[in-house]
Amino acid sequence: MSHRDDLREAADALDSSVVVCGLGAYADRLAGSTFDDARYAAAAELLAAASEGSSDGSRPAAVVVALDPDDVGEGDEPVETLRALDALDAFSVAVVPAAAAEGDALAAVRRSVDAVVLAEGTAVEAAVRAFLATVQEPGFVNLDLTDAETVLSAGVAALGTGSADRDAPGTAVAAAFDGLPEGVDATDASAVLVDVVVDPATSVAAATDVIAAVRERIGADANVIWGGAVDEAAADELAVRLVVAGVRHAPPLAAGDPCPRCGEPLSTYRFGARETLSCDACGYSGIAVRRG
Known part of the structure; x- marks a missing residue:
């Protein structure tokens, strides 16, 4: 078995430890969805399994929840469900549309989970998939849930993706920052998770060029954790996924x-x-x- 197969086998073993669920409108939107790096479960199903005291090791290590902050308010059922999910002794991440993430609505979500990730526009499902790929896909340098917890503990985060020709890592980084949600200012970000995806012909050194380009756009003291992977289908392309935490957000x-x-x-x-x-x-x- 190749080293890459070993990595894939290890990643597959994590699939059941990460669960995606949706609240409010996203419960219907994500119902029946499949995820390469996690399993989908309705919130009620997840909570029911937890209440039965599962001892087979199937309790999730992380729960990624898609929701609209406008659906969450003090005393409302969604926020109670969110708090119940957070009580599962799992790392809880809410992925929310940035356009709706403001004021009391966002504050209610932040109080109910371990971390919040802002998605561009209404592309919440795409942001969930990008986040999972960042922390689950194997590579020549792996990122994992521990890395995500470290970065996301710095405060509200935003996710951006970008790509460019494999010989233009700076352009790919610029596209990823441009892909952050509107109203997000990453200048003073305190932590960044960077995932670099290259084609087989691209030098691993391109990853270091990406990290250098990222550091030029954030504070000198920001904590940068990076990983990299080879995608055989990437064909002359270099892609960058960013999770930038401790950002200012003014929609x-x-x-x-x-x-x-x-x-x-x-x-x-x-x-x-x-x-x-x-x-x-x-x-x-x-x-x-x-x-x-």
Whole structure:
């Protein structure tokens, strides 16, 4: 058996230890989904199994929960379910759409899980899959759940992916940072998980070029943990997956949202090709518009 087969066998043994579930609208969206590096279970099924006191080693090491923070509020059933999942003695990660991750809604989620990862737009399922691939797929340098726990303990995280020609690692890193959710500022991030995927013909040294390019975009004291893998189907391409933690997140506003200064509804104004938000009540202007 080759070294790569050994790695794959070890990764396969972890499949049952990571469980994906959905709450609210994501319970229906993910129902019946299959994941290469985890199994899907409804929250009720997972909690019922735990209450029966399973002793066969099937309790999960991690639970990745897809949900919309707007579905979670104090005293609501989703937040109670979230807290019950967090009590399973497993590493609990909530993956949420960044556009809905603000204010009290996000705070309620953060209080109920070990870590929060923001996904771009509504691509929550894609973010779940990218996160699982980052911490589960074997490679020449492996990342695992312990690495994820270390990075995600730094605070709210965001996930971004990017790719480029195998000879342009800096371009792939730039694309991954550009792929972070709108409103995320990674400049002062305190920890980053970096996964580099290369084709068989690409030098492993490309991974070090990726890490150097990542470090140029974050603080000098940020903790960077990286891994790398070879994908035989990558064909001249280099891909980068980032989980950037300790980020600042300020979702752009939309027409009708309350003015940050006075609380009155904002209005949209267009100047040629440029569109901004302004407040007719207090004159606050030049606010970036959130894209749907």
